[in-house]
Amino acid sequence: MALVSLLASVLLSSPVQSARNAAPAELGKLDPGLVELLSSAAPDAFVPVDILLSEACPPAWVDALAATPAKGERRELVIALLKDVAAASQGPLVRFLEKRRSEGRVRGRIQRLWIEDVVAVEVAVALLPELAARPDVALVHHDPPRSREVLLGAPAQGTGSTCGIGRIRAPAVWNELHVTGRGVVVGVLDTGVCPGHPDLGDRLWKNPGELAGNGLDDDGNGFADDVHGWNFRDESADIDDTDGFSHGSHVAGIVAGDGSSGSICGVAPGARIMALKIFDDYSGEASVWRAIEYGLDNGADVLNGSLGWPHGRRPARAIWRRVCDNAIAAGAILVFAAGNDHCESLFNNVRTPADVPQVLAVGATDCQDRLAFFSSCGPTSWQAVAGFLDHPYPPGLTKPDLAAPGYGVRSHRWCAGYRELSGTSMATPHVAGLAALLLEADPTLDQAGVRALLEASAVDLGAPGKDNEFGSGRVDAFDAVRRVLPTARQRRR
Numbered sequence: 110m111a112l113v114s115l116l117a118s119v120l121l122s123s124p125v126q127s128a129r130n131a132a133p134a135e136l137g138k139l140d141p142g143l144v145e146l147l148s149s150a151a152p153d154a155f156v157p158v159d160i161l162l163s164e165a166c167p168p169a170w171v172d173a174l175a176a177t178p179a180k181g182e183r184r185e186l187v188i189a190l191l192k193d194v195a196a197a198s199q200g201p202l203v204r205f206l207e208k209r210r211s212e213g214r215v216r217g218r219i220q221r222l223w224i225e226d227v228v229a230v231e232v233a234v235a236l237l238p239e240l241a242a243r244p245d246v247a248l249v250h251h252d253p254p255r256s257r258e259v260l261l262g263a264p265a266q267g268t269g270s271t272c273g274i275g276r277i278r279a280p281a282v283w284n285e286l287h288v289t290g291r292g293v294v295v296g297v298l299d300t301g302v303c304p305g306h307p308d309l310g311d312r313l314w315k316n317p318g319e320l321a322g323n324g325l326d327d328d329g330n331g332f333a334d335d336v337h338g339w340n341f342r343d344e345s346a347d348i349d350d351t352d353g354f355s356h357g358s359h360v361a362g363i364v365a366g367d368g369s370s371g372s373i374c375g376v377a378p379g380a381r382i383m384a385l386k387i388f389d390d391y392s393g394e395a396s397v398w399r400a401i402e403y404g405l406d407n408g409a410d411v412l413n414g415s416l417g418w419p420h421g422r423r424p425a426r427a428i429w430r431r432v433c434d435n436a437i438a439a440g441a442i443l444v445f446a447a448g449n450d451h452c453e454s455l456f457n458n459v460r461t462p463a464d465v466p467q468v469l470a471v472g473a474t475d476c477q478d479r480l481a482f483f484s485s486c487g488p489t490s491w492q493a494v495a496g497f498l499d500h501p502y503p504p505g506l507t508k509p510d511l512a513a514p515g516y517g518v519r520s521h522r523w524c525a526g527y528r529e530l531s532g533t534s535m536a537t538p539h540v541a542g543l544a545a546l547l548l549e550a551d552p553t554l555d556q557a558g559v560r561a562l563l564e565a566s567a568v569d570l571g572a573p574g575k576d577n578e579f580g581s582g583r584v585d586a587f588d589a590v591r592r593v594l595p596t597a598r599q600r601r602r
Contacts, residue, residue, distance in 0.1 A: 138241040142251035142423055152235035155216055156251060159395050160202065160240065161428055163247040165226035166194040168434070175438035180553060187439040188223075188405060195223035202228055202245055209236060218344075220395065224402045225431045229395035250425040252393040259416045260300070260388065261446040261460075262356050262534030265517040272476035273363065273514040273539055278587035279376045282546055286590050290377025290545035292552075295364050296338075296409035297538075298400045298416065299357030301350040301386035303524040304337060307370035309361060313337045314383040316407065330407065338384030339403055341396040348384035355523045357386065359530050360415045362521030363538035364545070372527055374520040376542025376586065379549070383409050387416075394418065394425060398432050405439050410548055412436065413541035414445040415534035417460025424461040427496045433465040437556045442548070444469045444541045446533035447509040448485030452578065456488045459508040464489040466500070467556060469544075469563070470508045472580060473515025473536040478570055480578050481516045484533055485509070487577035510580040511563055512570065513539035543586045551593045562589050 139147070146156060174190060177183035199221050206228070209215045214233040221228055229252065232240065240249050274280060283289050294314050304313060318328025319336050326333040334346035350358040361382045366374035385400040397414070404412050418424035433443055447470045448460035463470035473481035488505030491497045500506035515536030522528040544559050554562070564575070566589040567582030575581045 138246055138249055139237060140248065140250050140423065140425070143237055143249060146234055146251070147237060150234045152233065154234050155231045156234060157229070157231050157253060157393055159250040159252045159425060159428065160228045160230070160246055161248040161250070162198045162202065162226040162228070163245050164194070164198040165247065165431070166191055166435075171435055171438045180440045180555065184405065184439045187435065191435060192223045195221065195226050198226055198245065199228055202243065205243070206230055206232075220399065222395065222398055222402060224398055224405070224435055225428055227395070227398065227428060248425075248427070250428065251423070252395055252425070254393050255418070255422065257388075259418055260356050260534060261415055261417060261449050262354065262359065262530045262532035264354060265529040265531045273518045273535070274373065274376055276476060276514050277376070277539060277543065277584050279542070279546070281587040282590050283378070286587070286594060288546050288549050288590055289379030290365065290542065290549050291379040293377065293380045293411065293545040293548045294383050294409045295377070295380050295411040295413055295541055295545055296383040296385050296400070296404035297357060297361045297364065298385045298387055298397055298412060298414045299360050300352035300388045301340065301348045301357045302361045302382060302384045303350050303355075303358050303521070304348070305524040306358060306362070306521050307525070308366040308368055308372075308374065308521060309358070309382065311369070312365045312367055312375070312378070312380070312382055314381040332403070338386065339400075340386040341400050342387055342392050348386050350523060352388065354530060355521065355528065356415070356530075356534065357384075358523050359520040359528070360413065360534060360538045363518065363535060364413060364542045366521055370525070372519065374527070376539055377545035380542065380545040383407065394429070398428075401432060401436050405436055405441055409441065411442040411444065411541050411544045413538050414443070414462070415532070415537045417446055417448050417463050419448065419450060419460050420457050426461050426464070426491070426494050429462040430465045430491075430494075430497065433462050433468050437467050440555055442469070442544045442556055442559050443467070444471060444537055444544060446537040447472045449483040449532050450485045451483060452486035456490055456502045456505045458485045459487050459489045460485065464506075464508060466506055469540060469556075469560060470510050470580070471533060471537040471540050472509035472512040472578065473531075473533045474512045474570070474579070474583050475516040476514065478568070478583055480512070480571070481531070483531070484512070484515065484578070507575050507577055508580070510560065511540055511567055512536065512579045512583045540584055543584055543589060546586060546590050547593055550590050554593070562593055566592055
């Protein structure tokens with residue numbers, strides 16, 4: 110709590126105040142989905158909710174620590190602050206929920222998050238008004254489990270020419286610049302991976318403090334046997350990919366598959382994959398937030414999310430933005446898929462959290478650098494999101510930020526062999542892998558630095574300049590890494 114006290118003394122009296130510090134107020138404290146349930150569902154029906162505390166960490170506190178020059182120290186300070194604030198504010202609410210559990214109005218685990226000051230739990234519909242009446246509650250969000258609709262990859266239609274890593278000139282980075290992503294950890298938030306795939310077995314992150322199979326939390330991080338990551342869907346160390354399309358294995362292969370069984374699929378074949386399993390057949394938003402927490406706490410440098418919630422499904426956009434901003438403030442690189450919803454609407458077609466301003470949102474191209482027919486287009490807007498009310502439309506916020514190959518991409522099929530899938534799910538790990546290459550070249554880079562390099566080096570497509578179809582263009586790995594190497598080498602001298 111010393112860190113919180115220090116920041117409070119410095120910043121509480123400051124006139125600086127971010128718009129995202131305001132408490133959401135639309136329809137009171139219950140989001141529209143819960144308001145509807147109050148009038149339609151049985152009082153004893155249970156609903157999964159995410160409860161945002163009103164004393165969430167002020168953005169100015171996080172921003173102050175984000176200015177810390179050393180990335181390692183910066184991450185430690187930001188995480189410590191977020192944990193301290195959550196621990197100080199959540200106690201009364203958790204005690205309230207535990208008491209209601211004894212009355213049969215709360216069930217399952219009460220999950221305390223710190224990446225944003227949120228408690229996730231299942232409650233009876235009849236308890237919702239009582240929650241909303243609490244002064245320590247700012248928002249109660251309905252978080253129903255979603256099916257594969259939030260995953261953004263599917264079997265390729267026809268035979269793709271599997272141009273991905275060659276099109277972005279990744280092999281030239283390995284062969285001419287001798288950069289492969291060594292020492293960089295990429296967290297893959299997805300359906301898991303198959304540790305037995307020959308191209309991935311040596312590429313998995315290994316928790317140095319954990320012993321496999323003894324059922325103990327050897328390193329004291331709150332997770333037992335988490336040798337290669339964690340399964341947030343089932344609360345276990347089982348990270349195996351059981352998705353029908355091998356979605357997670359395919360994504361992981363595009364990041365770091367090293368070609369041991371014959372075909373190099375990975376942009377960064379020297380990087381390590383931290384498996385953050387959040388889906389089998391369904392899952393909710395809080396599982397992704399918890400996976401981001403784990404990645405931050407356990408050393409992931411890049412977080413890849415080949416997933417996204419369409420706005421029609423009412424994601425907690427305000428919470429997502431705070432979660433992503435806090436993770437980026439801690440020094441992580443966040444890369445998310447723009448979506449497979451075509452370009453059918455004028456704005457807000459890009460999914461959450463790719464619509465978060467600081468997040469790198471990735472659209473998809475084919476092998477001829479044409480926009481993939483399914484790729485979502487911008488712009489997006491935050492003008493109606495309480496606590497932000499920015500990027501009004503028109504013109505809105507230009508999204509996606511970048512594009513990468515996403516049609517007919519070849520990568521891993523579960524535990525052996527390969528297959529082609531299409532989607533912005535496949536484009537996104539090209540960019541996450543490229544971020545790993547940049548971080549090997551210059552470990553001091555943060556989200557802003559990676560963004561600047563990728564956008565400056567991208568091949569401009571579509572309308573001149575950054576646009577709402579291709580962003581700044583299709584990424585070029587060789588040009589991006591070539592730009593950073595002289596500066597990074599000079600810094601090391």
